[in-house]
Amino acid sequence: MPTVREIEQALYAVAPREGAMEWDNVGHLLGDPEQEVRRVLVALDITQVVAEEALERDCQLIVSHHPVMNCKWLPVQTVRSDTPQGRLLLTLLRGNVSAICMHTNLDVAVGGVNDALARTLELADAEPLCEDGLGRVGQLPEPLALADFARFVCQRLGCNGVRWADAGRPVSRVAVGGGACGDLVDAAVAAGCDTFVTADLSYHQFLDAEGKGINLIDAGHFPTEDPVCKWLMICLTRAYPDLEVVKSTSHKEVIHYYVEGEK
Template sequence: MKVSAIYEFLNEYAPFSVQDKFDNSGFLVGDMNATVKGICLCLDITNDVIKEAVANKANLIISHHPVIFDPLKSVTEGMPVYELIKNKLNAVCVHTNADMTKNGVTDIMLDLLEFERSDKILEPVMPDGTGYGKICELPIATHAKALAECCKKAFDCTVVRYTETDRPIKRVAVCSGAGGSTLPLAVFAGCDALITGDIKHDVWIDAVNRDFCLIDAGHFHTENILCNYLCGVLSRKFHNTQIFVAQSSKDPCSYII
């Protein structure tokens, strides 16, 4: 089986043509005609992930975040791109196309939260209305702390940050990764809460002033969930190939609790 076969399968799942204009999803490093010996999945292609792939004789790494995002002016020893090439590894990255596709990151979030899936897009960006995040209705109203606790359990977070409010929460917006900029959209859509990650200080202040429930479940924890999903999908399709999620694909931060 060639790398190109895996690429085409991923392209069917989340077409690379449906990626945001700033993105760099796709086949980024390697040889499309290389024979796949094993597949390693991760959120970010770090040097630790590369070492784990090599140790497990996997020569294809599939990540969510592109290993080449901003233009590179040099490639030197110790950089992940250099290490990929040196070890003859291939890299395919599925980023914003996986954020916006059906059964993508947001739908996986809804499933883990045990929320009913929704077709209501929080931030449409494509001409056909495809975009980031979903808006869903809870069958029973909840409150801020209970919703934050639900997120901590669903995404196995070390820490969940949230704004306290006494308002009942019925309509919830969910957006993976760094979705703080979607707060005004969630408010405009009549949502009572927004679940996302990577919230900036000024967005927290805005939420408090609006008496709005804002929940930061972490960039890592709201997106690393794609790895297990893709591992299951790929394993069912390519069952004779070693496919695994890198143990080194972990939150880069440590916490004092």
């Protein structure tokens, strides 16, 4: 069976480390590089629930998109059981569960986060939105009204709901950006897109959408990035056919929307 180190290199073959942003923390972040792996759990994030799931399912490795440790956001100064981060790290270490995280390098990789999102939304002829590989631009098979497309996005991504702003244009040429890609709105406009699907958009970005002539759909961080997990599973099984690769069933969208009239 492959070691953690070998699996890391197989993942770098499809999402090269050089693609990661300078501040990012990617690769094998936790555990023994020489540990043999029989079963891998794939999840968008490594949460406490995901760590416990890995132990329950006898997984030696978790492969995730978001880093289990990233000192840009949360410096690791202590590893204590009475803090959420410390409790998570101790759970993994005591259970001999390693962690490999492919973050911004997976965002720009061919086939990665943004290609997975474009495929899920059935965009044809998808190509990079930006020179650095972020985002994708593609065409719908046929134009849709924005309300119908928003419903389609919600269904395809399994969203609990979406937020959207209507610039008064039918949907045909669509840009996508998995995760928080609100800073790519102007790039989507410059690429001639009538609609941009991403996550974590601000009030002012929605407010400015009509003036910029682009429909905006915020489909949520988890829903827009989770499709890449399926692609990661395919990459792992292609590299190691005897490796058992399973997707987390415990990690789901945590944001819910209240609709007036619902009980």
